[in-house]
Amino acid sequence: MVDQPQKRVIVTGASQGLGRVLAEILAKSGWRVGAVARNSAALENLASTPGVVAVRAADLTDAEAARVAIEELVEELQGLDALVNNAGKVHFQPFEETRAEDFLRVLEQNFLSAVYSTQAALPHLKSSKVASLIQISSISGTHPLPGGSAYSAAKHALVGWSRSIFGELREQGIRVSLLHPGSITPNEQEVASENLSMPPEEVARMVLHQLEAPPGTVVSEVEIRPLYPPRR
Secondary structure (H helix, E strand, O other): OOOOOOOEEEEEOOOOHHHHHHHHHHHHOOOEEEEEEOOHHHHHHHOOOOOEEEEEEOOOOOHHHHHHHHHHHHHHHOOOOEEEEOOOOOOOOOHHHOOHHHHHHHHHHHHHHHHHHHHHHHHHHOOOOOEEEEEEOOHHHOOOOOOOHHHHHHHHHHHHHHHHHHHHHHOOOEEEEEEEEOOEOOOOOOOHHHHOOEOHHHHHHHHHHHHOOOOOOOOOEEEEOOOOOOOO
């Protein structure tokens, strides 16, 4: 039997939290992983993980920096089959106190970084036999978030854009999937049941399910939440 070639994926925001767990689980599942984030020290530590082929430190809110990082990772991976746009940062601040520059920064971190990374990756994804684009959104991308309006607006933008390009890229054989997680345990030392959030491993396994759907099938949107509601 001829071995199937390893699939190649880039994970953004891979230095910590869900992004790091995603990179580790995908690598363990046989994917060749490229990782990009701002934190170079954390990326160097991640680079020792078997299956993590290449890492790059870059600010993905800068379109040119995103292009260069994606191009370099694709070269080291020798192609690209999937991009997981995970980079982003939760931001809580009353709207009345949110300055224009704060709002713009949140939009850049949670929406435009995904746009820039996708624009850079798209020519390479088009060369893959089974290409996937996974967008890590949030429950706040489909529901309001009082006290976090800038973050919710950015995630709503990500969702609207992703749903729009779904039809465009579908015609080219590229699967666009959205994942809307609820609260994720931020620290691996915490117990998910204690703070009513999900361990990042559970969310990562859902991403793997979306990526490894049979050819010709797309798991277009998934909402995943903790069983119990947050305490008010």
